[in-house]
Amino acid sequence: MVVPELHLVQSETDARQLSGLAREIWTEHYTSLIGAEQVTYMLDRYQSAEQIWQDIQSCHVTYVWLDCGTDMAAYMAYSDKTGYGDCFLSKLYVKKAYRGQGLAKTLLDHLVARCRRDKKQSIWLTVNKHNTGSIEAYKKLGFSCVDAIVTDIGGGFVMDDYVLRREVEQ
Template sequence: MPIEMILIHTKDQCIEIAKLAQEIWKEHYTPIIGEKQVDYMLNRFQSPEKIYSDISDNGFVYYAACDGPKFVGYLGLRPDEKGIFISKLYVKKEMRKKGIAQLLFQQAVIESRRLLPKNPVHQTIDHPCFWLTVNKNNNAIGFYKKIGFEISDEVVTDIGEGFVMDDYIMTCPIKR
């Protein structure tokens, strides 16, 4: 069965995305940043309430990659002054290296064509880009480079409770 992209808009769907985030983050990020920071970040940034608020109040668009009825990956993005911020792009461990992350990025490209013309800020941007932050120790950096992203900066962000995110900022031009 082919992977299908589903636009997330209901509270129940946000609950499913949050469950998927719990699974992915605990598996992938615990060795990188530790269990306490993973739990903190999940509660602060990936709770069902936060995801729903991001969609309903903060201009985010979320998609789930579905294998039949099962959510196997997700994408969260929003337009901003640079172009499109890719806030979330995650795939379950057993579904990685099957082209799902690429499909999620292709969905971001489709969304950029819909979102950018509607935002008056983007009419003044000469070279809009996709951009994201990625932990410096995350092996997903290789994937992002493969699809056209480049490291453009480094940032250490205090996220509270004594935790920081030590990230690269990566960018990729948006073709109009």
């Protein structure tokens, strides 16, 4: 197995490549959970190259990805948005061919190290209530459920999620 290499999204080209990866992962994984129409809506609204680059330029969101050889295999986005914790893990997605190989843990380890450095006490995220595989993976990574929320995202769609949180050991 190739050792994954972590990269920071730093250019519009990186954002375009990441958007392509998001489209691949979301279409494969989320269509059965939320339907093709909502997948397309959310990709266009939250995962377009333009939106990713705007998030980065605003200095509020950090995007990183993992390469496995020449293949972009997984990515994560996080911010200092408070709510249920100090650091919001807004995105953590792994390409189907790479699931079960520890890439989510590699990304999370990077985030935990950053949180320790910045004295953040906890990480929180939202996950679709029907995304049982991801919920179990997050629990194995130390997260626990702290709430259930429904968020109107426009376009006639909602996100029906659990809120998960993990404390950061200092």
